[in-house]
Amino acid sequence: xxxxxxxxxxxxxxxxxxxxxxxxxxxxxCWGWFxxxxxxxxxxxxxxxxxxxxxxxxxxxxxxxxxxxxxxxxGWFETPFTLFAGVLYTIPSLALFQLLVPITGLTVTTAExxxxxxxxxxxxxxILTGLRGVPPDVREAARGMGLSERQILWRVELPLATPAxxxxxxxxxxxxxxxxxxAAFVVDKGLGGPIVAAIAAPFNxxxxxxxxxxxxxxxxxxxxxxxAQRAFTPWARS
Amino acid sequence: xxxxxxxFDFMANHLSLLLDKTWGHLVLSAAAVAVSLVIAIxxxxxxxxxxxxxxxxxxxxxxxxxxxxLAVIAIMMGLLGLGFxxxxxxxxxxxxxxxLTNAYVAxxxVDRDAVEAARGMGMRPGEVFRRVELPLSVPLxxAGIRTAVVYVIATATLAAIAGGGGLGDVIVNQASYxxxxxxxxxxxxxxxxxxxxxxxxxxxxxVTPRGVRxxxxxxxxxxxxxxxxxxxxxxxxxxxxxxxxxxxxxCGSDKKGGGGKPGAGKPKIxxxxxxxxxxxxxxxxxxxxxxxxxxxxxxxxNIGETEIADKALTSGKIDMYPEYTGTTxxxxxxQASEARSAQDAYAKAKAFYEKxxxxxxxxxxxxxxxxVAVKKDFATKNGLKAIGDLDKLGSKVSLAGxxxxxxxxxxxxxxxxxxxxxxxxxVPLQIGLQxxxxxxxxxxxxxxxxxxxxxxSGKYAVLDDPKKVFxxxxxxxxxxxxxxxxxxxxxxxxxxxxxxxxxxxxxxxxNAAVDIDKNSPADVARKFLDANGLLKG
Numbered sequence: 216x217x218x219x220x221x222x223x224x225x226x227x228x229x230x231x232x233x234x235x236x237x238x239x240x241x242x243x244x245c246w247g248w249f250x251x252x253x254x255x256x257x258x259x260x261x262x263x264x265x266x267x268x269x270x271x272x273x274x275x276x277x278x279x280x281x282x283x284x285x286x287x288x289x290g291w292f293e294t295p296f297t298l299f300a301g302v303l304y305t306i307p308s309l310a311l312f313q314l315l316v317p318i319t320g321l322t323v324t325t326a327e328x329x330x331x332x333x334x335x336x337x338x339x340x341x342i343l344t345g346l347r348g349v350p351p352d353v354r355e356a357a358r359g360m361g362l363s364e365r366q367i368l369w370r371v372e373l374p375l376a377t378p379a380x381x382x383x384x385x386x387x388x389x390x391x392x393x394x395x396x397x398a399a400f401v402v403d404k405g406l407g408g409p410i411v412a413a414i415a416a417p418f419n420x421x422x423x424x425x426x427x428x429x430x431x432x433x434x435x436x437x438x439x440x441x442x443a444q445r446a447f448t449p450w451a452r453s
Numbered sequence: 454x455x456x457x458x459x460x461f462d463f464m465a466n467h468l469s470l471l472l473d474k475t476w477g478h479l480v481l482s483a484a485a486v487a488v489s490l491v492i493a494i495x496x497x498x499x500x501x502x503x504x505x506x507x508x509x510x511x512x513x514x515x516x517x518x519x520x521x522x523l524a525v526i527a528i529m530m531g532l533l534g535l536g537f538x539x540x541x542x543x544x545x546x547x548x549x550x551x552x553l554t555n556a557y558v559a560x561x562x563v564d565r566d567a568v569e570a571a572r573g574m575g576m577r578p579g580e581v582f583r584r585v586e587l588p589l590s591v592p593l594x595x596a597g598i599r600t601a602v603v604y605v606i607a608t609a610t611l612a613a614i615a616g617g618g619g620l621g622d623v624i625v626n627q628a629s630y631x632x633x634x635x636x637x638x639x640x641x642x643x644x645x646x647x648x649x650x651x652x653x654x655x656x657x658x659x660v661t662p663r664g665v666r667x668x669x670x671x672x673x674x675x676x677x678x679x680x681x682x683x684x685x686x687x688x689x690x691x692x693x694x695x696x697x698x699x700x701x702x703x704c705g706s707d708k709k710g711g712g713g714k715p716g717a718g719k720p721k722i723x724x725x726x727x728x729x730x731x732x733x734x735x736x737x738x739x740x741x742x743x744x745x746x747x748x749x750x751x752x753x754x755n756i757g758e759t760e761i762a763d764k765a766l767t768s769g770k771i772d773m774y775p776e777y778t779g780t781t782x783x784x785x786x787x788q789a790s791e792a793r794s795a796q797d798a799y800a801k802a803k804a805f806y807e808k809x810x811x812x813x814x815x816x817x818x819x820x821x822x823x824x825v826a827v828k829k830d831f832a833t834k835n836g837l838k839a840i841g842d843l844d845k846l847g848s849k850v851s852l853a854g855x856x857x858x859x860x861x862x863x864x865x866x867x868x869x870x871x872x873x874x875x876x877x878x879x880v881p882l883q884i885g886l887q888x889x890x891x892x893x894x895x896x897x898x899x900x901x902x903x904x905x906x907x908x909x910s911g912k913y914a915v916l917d918d919p920k921k922v923f924x925x926x927x928x929x930x931x932x933x934x935x936x937x938x939x940x941x942x943x944x945x946x947x948x949x950x951x952x953x954x955x956x957x958x959x960x961x962x963x964n965a966a967v968d969i970d971k972n973s974p975a976d977v978a979r980k981f982l983d984a985n986g987l988l989k990g
């Protein structure tokens with residue numbers, strides 16, 4: 216094989232279509248383009264975004280719950296874990312994603328590690344605050360009824376801590392949805408994808424559509440969590 | 454893995470660059486915070502004083518938290534264009550909500566008895582506000598400011614995508630600074646955010662009147678409240694532990710090899726492509742044509758710049774990717790030697806890869822070199838034909854290009870050597886943003902790629918380069934030799950069939966279909982392959 220090859224017959228260049236005045240002039244929002252690309256771009260991105268968020272919050276919640284239970288029993292654990300989670304929480308997202316790349320590569324794992332990191336502080340503090348907010352009398356009464364420590368935790372403390380825990384979940388979910396757009400710098404997933412793809416040739420419709428969907432998703436999840444909390448903690452209604 | 458130690462080397466060697474970017478970062482952040490303060494604090498405090506608008510004041514922060522910072526910056530860039538002021542507007546939008554909500558809650562929550570007592574002492578409403586409510590609400594108000602400051606410093610990192618400057622410039626420009634540079638800047642900005650958080654935490658304690666300190670701590674512990682004040686020493690200790698842990702993991706993961714590839718039948722292959730339009734289209738073209746021939750192909754677009762693509766290839770994360778011959782020589786091989794012709798560049802690049810056990814498929818006819826373009830009317834008005842003609846405009850020329858352009862031999866260094874251009878001012882920008890910069894009159898000359906879709910519009914004139922400063926940039930697929938053998942002759946034939954159709958005009962039209970008409974690279978590739986009979990099995 217040598218360098219002198221090819222181009223014996225010129226290519227056929229087809230009409231690629233698309234465009235239109237709105238797109239060519241980059242007007243504020245082009246509905247036509249958006250509905251054309253809902254199926255191949257935005258719907259998959261939205262679904263991926265939900266997946267990224269659910270996985271991050273689920274893992275973050277599991278870690279924070281265990282840590283909070285430990286701190287609830289052994290008070291000294293609170294400070295080191297708060298410090299650890301606080302440092303992670305403070306590192307800018309773009310930097311954290313990039314710092315993980317040499318270790319976990321350009322993968323979903325990288326994105327999830329970073330996103331989980333941002334949930335820890337919020338969830339840990341809220342779960343712990345909720346557990347500590349259970350009045351000692353209530354705990355005493357449960358003990359008096361013959362409940363074991365484990366039963367007290369599951370039947371009394373955690374249910375009573377639910378409002379505080381859900382408050383933490385709301386903040387964590389909204390934060391992760393917002394930050395997950397930045398994950399598109401390392402892995403081509405989620406609503407950040409159309410934004411990052413359009414940065415090189417700024418395109419308002421892509422920015423607004425992806426940004427708007429992320430905001431709508433965050434507000435919807437927030438509302439759903441409020442409704443879920445009302446359903447599960449009827450006693451907390453005032 | 455040597456990236457983290459090399460990141461520290463980078464810090465040591467490029468300290469002035471980092472300090473310079475840090476200064477830009479701080480100026481941008483400070484400006485945004487100052488404007489936000491002026492907007493948020495009076496409104497929040499006054500609403501709190503009146504005990505009105507709680508719905509607005511509380512929900513503004515909920516909605517504010519839901520606003521994705523990346524989207525806000527991108528939208529502001531789309532609406533207002535590039536630059537410092539526009540990025541600042543985006544940062545202000547993000548910083549106002551936490552400040553406003555905290556200011557409202559702080560003043561609204563001032564003990565009613567204290568207010569009553571002040572009224573009883575004969576203070577007028579204005580005095581009550583100034584002398585009682587404001588001082589008592591300082592701690593909580595300041596907590597909101599601190600949240601906003603840390604948030605702004607973090608988000609200013611993203612400002613780089615819209616030409617805002619700051620440390621993000623380094624993070625998003627792997628092409629110029631390499632992975633160690635990106636890591637160095639990432640660590641640096643992380644440390645900056647932590648320092649700001651700790652510093653403002655200390656300041657928060659300092660501004661809290663002793664009498665209300667306990668009260669304030671209680672506020673701080675509320676769910677969803679602000680991050681704890683932390684002693685500096687403890688934070689540093691955690692940082693050290695983190696760094697050690699990172700280092701340990703990094704060393705551990707180093708031993709992993711490329712991973713086995715499915716051998717029999719039609720093996721599965723992963724084709725990577727770098728993060729710009731032409732590469733995305735190329736990835737789709739090759740991928741779809743190979744799929745039509747029954748190959749199982751996974752595409753990995755947006756893998757970053759040359760350095761990271763090469764690393765992904767050599768570590769086996771991807772199996773192949775399309776590369777430019779001139780880039781191979783200057784970036785991957787690090788050779789200063791100028792190739793004499795397209796064939797020469799191809800031969801040299803291929804020889805380089807063969808030494809590493811890789812090889813190149815046949816080159817494309819299209820020839821995507823760098824170039825310098827100006828607006829057509831600007832060229833006519835000033836009689837500009839070749840790059841050298843810019844010299845007579847002296848210091849009136851400002852040229853926007855990728856940051857790496859400034860230090861490259863096939864960039865500004867070479868241009869100055871060959872054409873003079875002493876007075877020319879260079880403006881570093883992200884690839885792709887330069888058209889916006891010249892359209893808005895921010896600069897009057899730009900670095901372009903000769904196949905850029907935007908050039909198809911006919912608004913710009915690419916200046917001649919008679920001394921051939923810019924290298925030769927034909928594209929070929931880089932493939933490990935062993936894999937090429939395994940994939941059989943059908944594979945190379947398919948790749949070459951696609952390459953042979955990729956003329957300058959074809960590439961420019963496809964790039965325009967993506968960049969200007971906003972079709973997806975996948976659609977554009979499919980239509981092109983179909984029209985040229987390359988999708989038949």
